Amino acid sequence: xxxxxxxxxxxIKFRIVIIVMFTVLMALAGHQTLNKxxxxxxxSIWFLEDDPSYKAYIEFQEKFGSDEIFIAMLPVKxxxxxxxxxxxxxxxxxxxxxxxxxxxxxxxxxxxxxxANDKIIFDDLYNPKRSEKGLKSLFSKLxxxxxxxxTKDYKHQFFYIQMKPTPTxxxxxQDIAVEIRTIIDKSYSNYYLTGPPVLNEAYSKGIYKESxxxxxxxxxVITILLLFLLPSKxxxxxxxxSVAVPISLLFGIITSFGFALNMISMLIPTILMVYSVSDAVxxxxxxHKEGIANTSxxxxxxxxxxxRRSLTPCFYTTVTTFVGYFALYISPLPAFKNMGVxxxxxxxxxxxxxxxxxxxGFSFMSLNFKSSKPILKLHFISQxxxxxxxxxxxxxxxxxxxxxxxxxxxxxxxxxxxxxxxxNSRDLLxxxxxxxxxxxxEVELGGSNRLQLNVSTNxxxxxxxxxxxxxxxVFHNKxxxxxxxxxxxxxxxxxSFLEKRSPxxxxxxxxxxxxxxxLAEVDVAENSFFKLFSEDLSSAGFTLTLMExxxxxxxxxxxxxxxxxEDTFDTNLFNLKINGFAVVFSQLNNFILETQFKSFFxxxxxxxxxxxxxxxxxxxxxxxxxxxxxPLAILAIFMNVLHIPLDVTTAMITPIMLGIAxxxxxxxxxxxRKRKGEHGTPEERMDNAMHYTGGALLSTTxxxxxGFLIIASSSTPSVRDFGALCAITVGIAxxxxxxxxxxxxxxxxx
Numbered sequence: 190x191x192x193x194x195x196x197x198x199x200x201i202k203f204r205i206v207i208i209v210m211f212t213v214l215m216a217l218a219g220h221q222t223l224n225k226x227x228x229x230x231x232x233s234i235w236f237l238e239d240d241p242s243y244k245a246y247i248e249f250q251e252k253f254g255s256d257e258i259f260i261a262m263l264p265v266k267x268x269x270x271x272x273x274x275x276x277x278x279x280x281x282x283x284x285x286x287x288x289x290x291x292x293x294x295x296x297x298x299x300x301x302x303x304x305a306n307d308k309i310i311f312d313d314l315y316n317p318k319r320s321e322k323g324l325k326s327l328f329s330k331l332x333x334x335x336x337x338x339x340t341k342d343y344k345h346q347f348f349y350i351q352m353k354p355t356p357t358x359x360x361x362x363q364d365i366a367v368e369i370r371t372i373i374d375k376s377y378s379n380y381y382l383t384g385p386p387v388l389n390e391a392y393s394k395g396i397y398k399e400s401x402x403x404x405x406x407x408x409x410v411i412t413i414l415l416l417f418l419l420p421s422k423x424x425x426x427x428x429x430x431s432v433a434v435p436i437s438l439l440f441g442i443i444t445s446f447g448f449a450l451n452m453i454s455m456l457i458p459t460i461l462m463v464y465s466v467s468d469a470v471x472x473x474x475x476x477h478k479e480g481i482a483n484t485s486x487x488x489x490x491x492x493x494x495x496x497r498r499s500l501t502p503c504f505y506t507t508v509t510t511f512v513g514y515f516a517l518y519i520s521p522l523p524a525f526k527n528m529g530v531x532x533x534x535x536x537x538x539x540x541x542x543x544x545x546x547x548x549x550g551f552s553f554m555s556l557n558f559k560s561s562k563p564i565l566k567l568h569f570i571s572q573x574x575x576x577x578x579x580x581x582x583x584x585x586x587x588x589x590x591x592x593x594x595x596x597x598x599x600x601x602x603x604x605x606x607x608x609x610x611x612x613n614s615r616d617l618l619x620x621x622x623x624x625x626x627x628x629x630x631e632v633e634l635g636g637s638n639r640l641q642l643n644v645s646t647n648x649x650x651x652x653x654x655x656x657x658x659x660x661x662x663v664f665h666n667k668x669x670x671x672x673x674x675x676x677x678x679x680x681x682x683x684x685s686f687l688e689k690r691s692p693x694x695x696x697x698x699x700x701x702x703x704x705x706x707x708l709a710e711v712d713v714a715e716n717s718f719f720k721l722f723s724e725d726l727s728s729a730g731f732t733l734t735l736m737e738x739x740x741x742x743x744x745x746x747x748x749x750x751x752x753x754x755e756d757t758f759d760t761n762l763f764n765l766k767i768n769g770f771a772v773v774f775s776q777l778n779n780f781i782l783e784t785q786f787k788s789f790f791x792x793x794x795x796x797x798x799x800x801x802x803x804x805x806x807x808x809x810x811x812x813x814x815x816x817x818x819x820p821l822a823i824l825a826i827f828m829n830v831l832h833i834p835l836d837v838t839t840a841m842i843t844p845i846m847l848g849i850a851x852x853x854x855x856x857x858x859x860x861x862r863k864r865k866g867e868h869g870t871p872e873e874r875m876d877n878a879m880h881y882t883g884g885a886l887l888s889t890t891x892x893x894x895x896g897f898l899i900i901a902s903s904s905t906p907s908v909r910d911f912g913a914l915c916a917i918t919v920g921i922a923x924x925x926x927x928x929x930x931x932x933x934x935x936x937x938x939x
Contacts, residue, residue, distance in 0.1 A: 218441025229449035249768035391623035427550035463896030513848025601822020635675030645728030
């Protein structure tokens with residue numbers, strides 16, 4: 190007690206110096222944030238560099254070219270008109286001068302094979318000397334390629350821009366889309382631009398915009414709530430500074446070390462603001478209650494009592510919340526690791542600074558505690574009467590409450606195993622130009638993502654023999670029939686075209702040598718956008734087009750491809766490799782599941798130990814822990830009813846919510862335990878604890894729900910779901926703390 194009092198006196202003595210120091214640090218942090226805050230939504234934050242699937246993806250890009258491709262759908266008068274094709278040629282020249290572009294492809298560069306004099310040569314698919322009818326006839330014989338060059342009504346042309354491998358363009362990613370749009374704008378208007386790089390740019394812009402919006406809205410909402418929740422308007426500035434200072438310093442630290450925001454870490458400001466204000470409200474309410482009860486105490490002694498009585502519960506709530514976020518660090522996804530570390534740093538800053546700020550704030554105040562009132566008040570609601578009714582209700586119906594809540598808990602535990610694990614890539618993108626362009630292009634093109642398959646011989650021999658070619662044709666046809674796959678292009682596409690144009694080219698008695706020599710010529714540099722063979726001819730390539738889809742659908746596509754391959758080829762003789770970002774993205778479900786299990790059980794175990802150490806009784810610890818599992822169980826029920834899956838944002842919800850759910854419990858149990866040394870039944874001790882802390886519990890829950898509802902206003906569906914689920918869970922946590930927990934302790938804690 191004396192040490193605490195001396196520390197408080199020290200802070201008060203040097204309060205002006207501390208205020209100046211905070212002002213300077215906040216100014217420096219603000220300068221750093223404004224100048225260096227950036228957004229990073231690159232692949233490196235979602236997948237570990239040593240992950241096998243990510244390594245294979247980068248190797249694939251080096252060998253076959255990046256599948257990070259811009260797709261422009263350009264409006265024209267006539268897609269096969271000479272002037273419009275000449276405009277495409279000029280666009281090729283302008284775009285290919287950019288240092289991060291590997292190649293471009295369109296009707297102006299497309300080639301088709303011609304067989305003449307026992308030799309295959311390639312000619313331009315578009316020839317201005319050919320009639321329009323002749324061009325359309327030629328296109329009809331190459332439907333899988335032609336459909337990727339022009340729309341069916343010939344009112345739009347497609348233009349593809351292939352980036353260099355992902356690692357070489359990451360640092361320039363923010364500028365790439367802007368430069369490409371600038372060049373296209375010179376010749377076209379009202380065009381559609383999509384593809385993975387465009388979507389990535391849209392994610393980044395959306396994240397930055399919503400981070401600022403969330404921050405401003407959170408400050409406004411918290412300010413309005415504080416007008417109702419604080420016992421006097423004199424406390425408002427203290428509470429707001431308790432929010433602003435830690436957030437400012439945290440972002441100064443983040444930007445100083447070169448870290449950037451992403452879809453996950455953009456939520457940090459809102460989450461930390463409501464945490465900070467929750468601690469501030471608890472401390473202020475305790476200080477005010479003690480001020481009413483101890484009118485004769487000096488200012489320093491009153492502050493000391495308030496700090497001492499709030500320190501233990503606030504410390505443990507910070508620890509349990511810290512554990513919930515730090516558990517994210519064991520996730521395999523770097524984005525979650527960063528979220529966990531940054532938030533933990535912010536929690537520590539908030540815990541320390543909220544006490545320093547409140548001590549300094551209290552030291553400046555002269556307040557008549559008994560006569561002070563909140564700035565705004567709902568006259569038709571009496572907090573005291575509500576708590577009295579609550580105490581009576583939980584005493585009279587404790588057995589019924591325990592039965593009902595326990596049944597809900599059991600059903601919720603069952604529901605946990607029914608929650609889907611699925612990430613819809615479209616739900617990561619807010620409504621806007623990028624999403625509209627994506628929809629429009631995918632309707633016309635059948636997709637916007639590429640998937641590369643390579644079928645190779647296990648012994649390294651050339652794959653162009655009769656038996657292998659027959660199997661490649663069967664495999665190609667199975668891919669063609671899959672409703673989730675569009676426009677597969679392979680050597681079979683070219684062979685089918687050549688057979689229609691030159692029926693004598695592939696007679697039944699053709700020698701394997703002639704077959705090999707003929708087809709080997711169809712994979713040339715001019716047609717490099719579709720890789721048909723490896724250099725040694727030991728593997729054949731299939732280029733597939735996929736739509737933006739759920740990871741569950743993507744897993745189904747990959748499963749169908751593998752099944753089709755195994756049904757067609759002898760796996761002892763042939764091997765299949767599936768390459769592209771789609772393969773990496775499909776691993777998200779496994780990462781999410783791993784994140785859930787590891788982070789939740791780590792958080793649960795450490796939280797249990799903290800509670801046990803705090804309560805000192807195993808029996809009471811178990812009784813206290815049960816109500817904190819119930820909100821997560823009800824969360825699972827809501828996710829099932831609302832058909833909300835675990836995805837890249839909601840994957841972190843259970844460890845976070847476990848930490849939040851325990852906060853109010855700890856404050857209530859702390860006061861309940863303090864009363865345990867006094868005479869009285871569990872009912873009396875709990876009723877007294879509820880009278881002392883009930884107001885603060887309601888206040889902090891309202892603040893938390895308000896903060897998460899701001900996140901629920903996001904225009905990004907996945908982030909919106911996260912905010913709504915968190916708000917629901919926080920509300921349920923309060924209900925269990927004021928009904929289920931008191932009933933359990935009154936009934937079983939002897």
